[in-house]
Amino acid sequence: MNRLVKTMIMVLVVIALIGAVALFVVMKLTGHEENKKPSADEIVESSVDIPEIMTNLVDGSFIKVSFKIQTNSEDAKAEAEKRDFQIKNIIIEELSEMKPQDFKGKQGMINLENRLKQQINQVMQEGKVEQVYITSFILQ
Structure with missing residues (x-):
């Protein structure tokens, strides 16, 4: 036992x-x-370039800006490429409501990136936007 x-x-x-x-x-x-964290190659593989957009701001000044949009998958990238017209529309609408003061400093840029991310994610169905990067910026 x-x-x-x-x-x-x-x-x-x-x-x-x-x-x-x-x-x-x-x-x-x-x-x-x-x-x-994703490697640089993984980010590039799942990212979409938005070529330079030039539009007026609310006060009549204008901005030239381009973006890189990082998605969470290659399926999401493909969807974002198909929705490029909607993404450009979202960007132009968002910029048209802004003033030059809204772009002051790092926080102004971060705020724009975050608002665009939220707006674009509302139209995405196959994935989501992880990050929006401003790749060129001219304000006049």
Whole structure:
């Protein structure tokens, strides 16, 4: 009887150890994937270039600007390429409501990028926009 109890305890300890190791491995792998940032090549493969757009601002001054839109997948990139007319429309509408002061400093640019990201994501169905980058900017 004593030997049977020892054997059962050993089996339970082994099962617990296997479970702990499995849990650790699963948590480590899933945590690593979430924190992994895409490489430059992955960003380029899932990004769409929006060529230079020139439009008037609300006060009559004008802006020339171009963007790179990073999506979360190649399917989303393909969709964004098909929706380029909608994306350009969103950009022009957003810019037409802005004043030169809205572009002052880093925060002004970040605000524009975030608003465009939100607006474009509203029309996307196959994926989403991860980031909008301003790639050229002239304000006159």
